[in-house]
Amino acid sequence: MTVAENTAAAAEAVVPATSRAERFTGFDVEAFEVPGGREENWRFTPMKRLRGLHDGTAVANAEIKVDADAAPEVRVETVGREDARLGEAGEPSDRIAAQAYSSFTAATVLTVPAELRASKPSVLRLTGPGEGNVAYGHVQVRAEAYAEAAIVLDHVGSGTYADNIEFVLGEGAKLTVVSVQDWADDAVHVSEQHLKLGKDATLRHIVVTLGGDLVRISPTATFAASGGDVELLGLSFADAGQHQEHRLFVDHAVLNCKSHVMYKSALQGEGAHAVWIGDVLIRAAAEGTDTYELNRNLVLTQGARADSVPNLEIETGEIIGAGHASATGRFDDEQLFYLQSRGIEEESARRLVVRGFFHEILMKIDIPEVRERLRDAIETELEAVGS
Amino acid sequence: MATLEIKDLRAGVTTDEGRKEILKGVNLTIRSGETHAIMGPNGSGKSTLSYAIAGHPKYEVTSGEVLLDGESVLDMTVDERARAGLFLAMQYPVEVPGVSMSNFLRTAATAVRGEAPKVRQWVKEVKDEMTKLEIPAEFAERSVNEGFSGGEKKRHEILQLALLKPKIAILDETDSGLDVDALRIVSEGVNAYKDSGDAGVMLITHYTRILRHITPDFVHVFADGRIVESGGKALADELEENGYVKYVGTTV
Numbered sequence: 001m002t003v004a005e006n007t008a009a010a011a012e013a014v015v016p017a018t019s020r021a022e023r024f025t026g027f028d029v030e031a032f033e034v035p036g037g038r039e040e041n042w043r044f045t046p047m048k049r050l051r052g053l054h055d056g057t058a059v060a061n062a063e064i065k066v067d068a069d070a071a072p073e074v075r076v077e078t079v080g081r082e083d084a085r086l087g088e089a090g091e092p093s094d095r096i097a098a099q100a101y102s103s104f105t106a107a108t109v110l111t112v113p114a115e116l117r118a119s120k121p122s123v124l125r126l127t128g129p130g131e132g133n134v135a136y137g138h139v140q141v142r143a144e145a146y147a148e149a150a151i152v153l154d155h156v157g158s159g160t161y162a163d164n165i166e167f168v169l170g171e172g173a174k175l176t177v178v179s180v181q182d183w184a185d186d187a188v189h190v191s192e193q194h195l196k197l198g199k200d201a202t203l204r205h206i207v208v209t210l211g212g213d214l215v216r217i218s219p220t221a222t223f224a225a226s227g228g229d230v231e232l233l234g235l236s237f238a239d240a241g242q243h244q245e246h247r248l249f250v251d252h253a254v255l256n257c258k259s260h261v262m263y264k265s266a267l268q269g270e271g272a273h274a275v276w277i278g279d280v281l282i283r284a285a286a287e288g289t290d291t292y293e294l295n296r297n298l299v300l301t302q303g304a305r306a307d308s309v310p311n312l313e314i315e316t317g318e319i320i321g322a323g324h325a326s327a328t329g330r331f332d333d334e335q336l337f338y339l340q341s342r343g344i345e346e347e348s349a350r351r352l353v354v355r356g357f358f359h360e361i362l363m364k365i366d367i368p369e370v371r372e373r374l375r376d377a378i379e380t381e382l383e384a385v386g387s
Numbered sequence: 388m389a390t391l392e393i394k395d396l397r398a399g400v401t402t403d404e405g406r407k408e409i410l411k412g413v414n415l416t417i418r419s420g421e422t423h424a425i426m427g428p429n430g431s432g433k434s435t436l437s438y439a440i441a442g443h444p445k446y447e448v449t450s451g452e453v454l455l456d457g458e459s460v461l462d463m464t465v466d467e468r469a470r471a472g473l474f475l476a477m478q479y480p481v482e483v484p485g486v487s488m489s490n491f492l493r494t495a496a497t498a499v500r501g502e503a504p505k506v507r508q509w510v511k512e513v514k515d516e517m518t519k520l521e522i523p524a525e526f527a528e529r530s531v532n533e534g535f536s537g538g539e540k541k542r543h544e545i546l547q548l549a550l551l552k553p554k555i556a557i558l559d560e561t562d563s564g565l566d567v568d569a570l571r572i573v574s575e576g577v578n579a580y581k582d583s584g585d586a587g588v589m590l591i592t593h594y595t596r597i598l599r600h601i602t603p604d605f606v607h608v609f610a611d612g613r614i615v616e617s618g619g620k621a622l623a624d625e626l627e628e629n630g631y632v633k634y635v636g637t638t639v
Contacts, residue, residue: 338477356486
């Protein structure tokens with residue numbers, strides 16, 4: 001995709017009517033109004049397909065199944081709602097996240113102890129409550145000071161599920177997280193992911209959304225102290241009828257932090273819908289901020305739609321950099337022609353281009369098992385391309 | 388022994404302003420072993436000729452024929468044309484982000500040759516050709532044409548020519564934007580391809596300087612969508628002297 005020449009709908013960064021800083025947050029679901037669907041926060045989401053997660057009618061009747069395969073250095077606990085650590089990474093910022101926070105019965109807490117490096121990636125497999133069932137959940141990952149680890153959250157199965165996932169990074173901690181949404185076709189998953197970085201902490205947070213009927217992931221990154229470095233990466237592939245929404249918020253409120261966002265989505269089939277919102281707020285105190293966000297959508301067929309909205313609010317000029325880029329392109333005929341003119345069949349040429357589109361992000365997933373699995377998953381998706 | 392026959396080829400594009408005829412009856416036969424220089428002013432339709440033969444979707448052929456060894460090229464898809472033995476070295480090679488040059492070359496060679504080249508031989512073959520074209524080894528792992536300079540792109544076009552070994556190669560302004568050294572290297576690559584067997588070359592150019600490196604057997608002047616004069620190398624010398632003024636009425 002040569003973006004500059006092939007931009008169907010390049011979104012301009014707009015300053016929203018109200019600052020992102022003013023958005024209400026809270027743990028209590030009753031403190032939130034029931035959204036109707038026209039609110040800024042909900043305007044892209046097909047409310048009917050939320051199955052009542054947003055208005056209190058989705059009552060939990062099942063649990064999410066949690067299977068942990070953790071590195072020996074990583075502590076895995078199942079705790080009750082009263083555990084004082086829960087909620088440390090941030091408050092829910094929409095009604096479904098608050099509903100999940102108000103409704104979960106047990107939380108899973110993974111702790112990487114201070115100054116330890118986990119010897120292998122820790123995988124938390126979260127299996128949905130089953131078709132027709134509803135569950136709420138909560139996960140917290142704690143990387144204590146100078147700990148290093150890779151965590152995979154693997155969402156599979158069926159049902160309706162909302163949760164909050166917290167990442168609490170201590171001073172100098174280095175964490176890589178991959179949240180894979182590989183749901184069955186019926187699944188609805190709404191997740192707020194709270195990322196809180198301590199002093200000089202580094203977090204690479206990767207969201208991979210492949211399955212599900214409706215998946216809405218909202219990562220919010222905050223910095224507890226200076227020197228934090230967060231990289232937010234996303235890879236998604238929406239097929240016919242799938243709604244995949246990724247809403248990011250990076251809140252720069254302290255000195256000298258970095259954030260880098262790169263989300264890429266491919267879409268194919270009637271009604272495939274990708275939504276990407278990238279809110280970045282640089283508050284007056286956040287001097288020395290360095291931020292960049294990029295969203296690319298590759299529309300492979302007719303009938304698919306991508307919405308991309310970067311919002312950059314800057315309250316101080318004393319920064320290193322702040323930028324954004326967003327482009328939605330159709331398949332580039334020039335690339336196809338070039339590859340075909342070298343004897344490569346159209347079908348293979350298309351696959352090469354899509355693989356190439358995701359390559360940049362795949363290469364950043366430094367967990368070989370996960371990377372291979374995603375490569376395979378993309379290949380499977382590609383088998384439907386052009387068919 | 389291969390023959391490319393272009394018979395009364397007419398083609399154009401459809402723009403917002405309507406249809407525009409660009410090729411107005413091109414006749415040309417290229418046999419292996421021959422090098423034909425197509426020279427003409429900008430806007431005369433030289434590049435359109437190359438794209439129409441390669442099958443670029445933007446250009447619609449309205450009438451005429453293109454035959455490769457008697458087979459109708461115009462009935463083939465773009466990739467079928469390449470596998471039949473046609474190659475177009477483009478004036479503006481396309482960037483394909485995320486696809487490594489080495490993956491691309493191997494995929495193309497597998498398609499054109501009909502089987503995957505044996506790994507060890509292939510690695511050596513690519514390395515040898517890259518060395519000849521003075522392409523640093525690290526380019527193999529870079530994305531196709533992405534961030535390449537004009538000269539680097541042209542060298543890679545000739546690298547593909549060397550590896551895919553077409554029957555007929557069309558070189559569209561391969562000399563444009565090349566400095567003296569790059570022009571020499573690229574020309575040596577083209578000459579090596581010519582010498583390697585019975586290959587036919589259509590060399591499209593605006594300037595005569597590349598003809599000091601690659602000797603044409605025939606020179607054709609292209610103006611307003613057709614060949615208006617043909618001759619030997621002497622015609623190129625005359626063009627160098629007088630420009631295209633005689634054919635278009637102005638100096639271009």
